[in-house]
Amino acid sequence: MIHYFRLIALSIAVMTMTLLIASCAQEQPGDKTRRIAFVFKVDGLLYSEVCKQGAEQAAKDLGIRVDYLAPDKAEVGKQIAIIEQLIAEKADAIIVSPNDADAIVPVIAKAMDAGIKVFTWDSDAPKSQRIFYVAAADDVQIGVDIADALAKQINGKGKVQIVSGGRGAANLNLHVTGMEKAFAKYRGITLVKPYIYNDDDNQKARSMAVAALQKDPDIVGFACANSPSAPAVGEAITSLKKIGKIGVWGLALPSETRSYLKSGAVSGLMLWDPAKLTAFTARAVNDYLDGKQPTDGAEVEGVGKITYKNGVLLIPGATITKNNVDQFDF
Amino acid sequence: MKTRLPPETGVAVVALLCYTWLASFLPSFRTGATASVVLSNSAEIAILASGMTLVIATGGIDVSVGSVLGLCAIVFARLMADGSWSIPAAAAACLAAGATCGWINGILIARYRLPSIVATLAIFAAARAGAYLLSGGESISSLPEGLIRFGYGSIGGIPLPALPAIAALVACAIILKRTAYGRQILALGGSREASFLSGHRVQQVECGVFVMSGLLAGLAAILTVARGATAIPDAGRFTEMTAITAVVLGGTPVSGGNATILGTGLGVLTIGLITNGVRAYGRGDIWVLLVLGLALLVSVEVDRWRSRERSTLS
Amino acid sequence: MRRALRDARELPAVVLLVAAALWLLLSKPSFRSPGNLAVVGQDAGMLGLMACGETLVILTGGIDLSVASALAMSACLCGALIMAGTPWPAAAIAAIGLGLLAGWVNGALVTWRRLPPILVTLATLLLFRGITNILTGAAPYNLLPEAYKAIGRGGWPMLALVVVASVLSIGIGRSRFGRHLVASGGNESAARLSGIGVPSVLRRAYALSGMLAASAGLLMAAANGNAQWTLADGWELDVIAAVVIGGVRLTGGQGSVFGATVGALIIVILRNALFLSGVPTEQYGLVTGGVIVAAALSERWRSTAADRR
Numbered sequence: 028m029i030h031y032f033r034l035i036a037l038s039i040a041v042m043t044m045t046l047l048i049a050s051c052a053q054e055q056p057g058d059k060t061r062r063i064a065f066v067f068k069v070d071g072l073l074y075s076e077v078c079k080q081g082a083e084q085a086a087k088d089l090g091i092r093v094d095y096l097a098p099d100k101a102e103v104g105k106q107i108a109i110i111e112q113l114i115a116e117k118a119d120a121i122i123v124s125p126n127d128a129d130a131i132v133p134v135i136a137k138a139m140d141a142g143i144k145v146f147t148w149d150s151d152a153p154k155s156q157r158i159f160y161v162a163a164a165d166d167v168q169i170g171v172d173i174a175d176a177l178a179k180q181i182n183g184k185g186k187v188q189i190v191s192g193g194r195g196a197a198n199l200n201l202h203v204t205g206m207e208k209a210f211a212k213y214r215g216i217t218l219v220k221p222y223i224y225n226d227d228d229n230q231k232a233r234s235m236a237v238a239a240l241q242k243d244p245d246i247v248g249f250a251c252a253n254s255p256s257a258p259a260v261g262e263a264i265t266s267l268k269k270i271g272k273i274g275v276w277g278l279a280l281p282s283e284t285r286s287y288l289k290s291g292a293v294s295g296l297m298l299w300d301p302a303k304l305t306a307f308t309a310r311a312v313n314d315y316l317d318g319k320q321p322t323d324g325a326e327v328e329g330v331g332k333i334t335y336k337n338g339v340l341l342i343p344g345a346t347i348t349k350n351n352v353d354q355f356d357f
Numbered sequence: 358m359k360t361r362l363p364p365e366t367g368v369a370v371v372a373l374l375c376y377t378w379l380a381s382f383l384p385s386f387r388t389g390a391t392a393s394v395v396l397s398n399s400a401e402i403a404i405l406a407s408g409m410t411l412v413i414a415t416g417g418i419d420v421s422v423g424s425v426l427g428l429c430a431i432v433f434a435r436l437m438a439d440g441s442w443s444i445p446a447a448a449a450a451c452l453a454a455g456a457t458c459g460w461i462n463g464i465l466i467a468r469y470r471l472p473s474i475v476a477t478l479a480i481f482a483a484a485r486a487g488a489y490l491l492s493g494g495e496s497i498s499s500l501p502e503g504l505i506r507f508g509y510g511s512i513g514g515i516p517l518p519a520l521p522a523i524a525a526l527v528a529c530a531i532i533l534k535r536t537a538y539g540r541q542i543l544a545l546g547g548s549r550e551a552s553f554l555s556g557h558r559v560q561q562v563e564c565g566v567f568v569m570s571g572l573l574a575g576l577a578a579i580l581t582v583a584r585g586a587t588a589i590p591d592a593g594r595f596t597e598m599t600a601i602t603a604v605v606l607g608g609t610p611v612s613g614g615n616a617t618i619l620g621t622g623l624g625v626l627t628i629g630l631i632t633n634g635v636r637a638y639g640r641g642d643i644w645v646l647l648v649l650g651l652a653l654l655v656s657v658e659v660d661r662w663r664s665r666e667r668s669t670l671s
Numbered sequence: 672m673r674r675a676l677r678d679a680r681e682l683p684a685v686v687l688l689v690a691a692a693l694w695l696l697l698s699k700p701s702f703r704s705p706g707n708l709a710v711v712g713q714d715a716g717m718l719g720l721m722a723c724g725e726t727l728v729i730l731t732g733g734i735d736l737s738v739a740s741a742l743a744m745s746a747c748l749c750g751a752l753i754m755a756g757t758p759w760p761a762a763a764i765a766a767i768g769l770g771l772l773a774g775w776v777n778g779a780l781v782t783w784r785r786l787p788p789i790l791v792t793l794a795t796l797l798l799f800r801g802i803t804n805i806l807t808g809a810a811p812y813n814l815l816p817e818a819y820k821a822i823g824r825g826g827w828p829m830l831a832l833v834v835v836a837s838v839l840s841i842g843i844g845r846s847r848f849g850r851h852l853v854a855s856g857g858n859e860s861a862a863r864l865s866g867i868g869v870p871s872v873l874r875r876a877y878a879l880s881g882m883l884a885a886s887a888g889l890l891m892a893a894a895n896g897n898a899q900w901t902l903a904d905g906w907e908l909d910v911i912a913a914v915v916i917g918g919v920r921l922t923g924g925q926g927s928v929f930g931a932t933v934g935a936l937i938i939v940i941l942r943n944a945l946f947l948s949g950v951p952t953e954q955y956g957l958v959t960g961g962v963i964v965a966a967a968l969s970e971r972w973r974s975t976a977a978d979r980r
Contacts (some may be wrong), residue, residue, distance in 0.1 A: 237707065
């Protein structure tokens with residue numbers, strides 16, 4: 028039994044000693060570069076990598092420290108952990124794209140109580156105390172835009188299949204809600220039930236799209252809520268030689284979808300430049316910390332005309348089709 | 358070095374290395390605030406890992422805990438939101454749901470003798486499906502305020518979520534080291550045959566550890582829900598991997614027959630330190646996976662060195 | 672003959688597969704449409720290739736959790752080389768080589784450092800995917816030539832599986848390596864005493880597993896027209912489920928590549944049937960879980976019946 032206690036005693040002794048030395052050491056008030064931190068939904072997605080480039084650019088332009096953090100799996104619990112750490116490290120501002128709009132509320136309150144300014148970008152948490160939300164379109168509106176574009180292409184009639192990623196992904200569920208809301212306006216459109224949830228897996232996304240076209244051969248359109256779906260459905264339509272007969276609209280990066288857009292397998296994407304969005308957000312937050320509020324209707328260089336109402340700061344989005352896809356390099 | 362080194366040596370070395378590194382280079386790691394964040398962020402994994410240690414001590418494995426956590430979280434929230442149950446009543450039901458899932462695992466494994474990875478893999482798939490069915494895929498929010506106070510409160514600098522975690526670790530340590538049941542668990546992990554011949558009720562012993570593992574998954578679910586005042590059907594995904602990593606990092610051999618809860622606790626802390634450290638360096642969590650993979654190999658390597666030294670001494 | 676049939680571990684799986692396939696062919700016109708059969712064959716081919724490799728490892732009494740990560744790593748290397756201008760067959764060979772190397776690393780850690788397989792491959796599961804993400808910067812490699820994409824289309828993945836499974840089945844029965852493989856899993860110390868070089872057998876089994884995962888990755892990247900680090904994330908559990916359903920004993924020594932192939936087909940066909948019947952995706956877990964338990968119980972029941980004889 029002795030060796031257990033020796034080991035415990037040793038570990039505890041070392042840790043407490045370090046802590047003691049630390050607490051004696053004076054906090055250095057001097058060199059304090061401003062630190063803002065982005066907390067994205069999940070690390071490693073291409074979309075996230077492009078956002079990160081924007082954050083890095085902003086750090087250079089503004090001369091402040093900009094961190095870009097994200098959990099390894101898209102889970103709000105891990106985002107809460109990251110924000111708690113940022114509170115402990117006394118960051119100046121936190122900008123989060125929450126995996127769940129409700130579960131993030133208490134920790135945002137905790138951060139604001141600690142004097143840290145919290146913002147949202149990309150996805151919102153409207154019930155929280157966040158100061159403002161920056162996006163090109165909120166999670167529901169994106170769904171509406173995709174559905175409207177698809178409905179227009181298929182002349183408002185026929186069977187449409189909605190495709191999404193994880194069944195429990197709150198932001199994707201909001202895209203789907205937006206799609207349902209928009210499709211309800213078109214009498215001639217029927218939605219195929221159940222919707223497809225492909226877990227963001229390329230292979231599953233493609234084979235489920237093929238199988239869906241066997242189950243309901245009269246599907247005339249796919250509305251895709253998650254980014255792996257649009258290219259995967261495009262590949263499915265290409266392999267079934269149905270290009271041009273089926274409309275596909277979604278939310279994906281041009282670099283993932285370019286060849287399908289050009290061949291016509293994917294009709295179009297609703298998107299914005301994630302790097303520009305993130306860099307713009309960093310600038311707006313930095314201005315806010317300097318005491319400057321965003322102005323509604325201002326023309327921002329490289330971004331376009333912005334709107335700012337009720338704590339929602341919107342930048343112009345883009346409709347990407349085969350005609351303009353080559354203008355986008357992300 | 359003439360002493361016998363304890364099984365926690367590997368993880369203690371890794372933990373001290375991580376801590377010394379972080380504390381010397383990052384000022385924030387010398388503050389109590391960061392220590393308390395590491396503690397509260399490790400709470401759920403600590404609870405899952407303490408149950409996992411008992412399972413692994415019998416030579417089994419439980420890959421279902423993450424899914425069971427998700428199912429329990431939904432049960433807990435559904436009862437409060439729709440059934441307007443009080444927090445304690447719903448929490449009791451949540452624990453019962455976890456224990457039931459564990460019991461199903463236990464019956465399949467102990468009674469019907471399925472390999473534990475197979476039975477718990479099946480429950481892994483089924484419990485997650487159950488969580489989606491019960492919730493309709495949507496998260497359940499607007500739960501009682503009291504939960505948030507529990508999720509974020511602290512007593513004397515120790516964050517409240519850490520308390521059940523410490524309790525779970527201590528309880529499992531007592532069970533393992535101080536009770537007849539604990540000796541039976543270890544005996545079962547050492548040799549099923551011998552355990553049976555010495556008159557232990559092998560089936561009950563084995564079923565028992567899975568019930569406990571499920572029960573603790575239910576406890577972890579309560580913490581998860583409290584931290585967001587929201588239950589998410591995806592809650593707890595992939596936590597089984599982290600829990601298993603913590604146990605193994607802690608020096609409990611996967612072949613069973615031996616176990617150390619102290620090691621598991623240190624393993625959880627190491628994971629917490631590595632995770633916070635990577636984030637403090639401004640890196641995404643993918644780097645945590647890399648560092649953890651390496652830490653796992655280092656710790657097992659130290660363990661090998663330790664057991665060789667012991668074998669030459671004895 | 673009856674004895675042989677009764678002792679065949681794969682029997683429940685084969686009966687289930689034949690029954691399910693017949694029922695679907697007769698009752699569901701959408702199942703037998705060429706487009707659907709092709710996609711079922713592709714999914715099953717890729718899952719089956721991984722399951723074959725996994726079976727080799729499990730026969731030795733080990734387990735390989737890193738297959739899906741090795742798949743993604745190899746597929747990304749292939750995609751990166753093709754986009755850099757390498758002819759696709761050369762890129763494919765390099766990718767298979769990388770898979771072989773990844774598997775060999777697992778085997779080396781298991782044998783030389785004597786670490787438990789579940790630990791080693793849990794660590795490499797994290798490492799392979801993490802490295803792939805960081806080196807590729809999450810970029811998709813999706814400008815691939817039509818000639819390469821063709822190998823993932825039509826019946827090619829299924830054909831690859833049939834060829835590999837047949838070669839391995841015959842190989843395990845006839846070759847020295849095959850006999851040694853089964854012997855090391857059945858009773859390692861007995862195998863050692865009878866002069867089998869167990870470590871080298873183990874290393875080769877893991878290397879083959881990595882190589883087959885890489886081949887599955889080549890096909891998957893071709894079928895999707897895209898190699899990306901997220902490819903096949905989480906498929907290792909499906910692979911293990913396929914192996915279990917195919918009647919392979921997880922503690923080693925018993926089971927066959929043929930069984931694992933049947934197991935992979937069952938999983939894929941079952942999911943396809945649920946999809947075509949309009950069952951919501953989120954409920955698949957209940958069915959998969961049920962089938963795993965049923966398969967394991969029937970295996971259990973058969974082996975106790977065998978013990979009683």
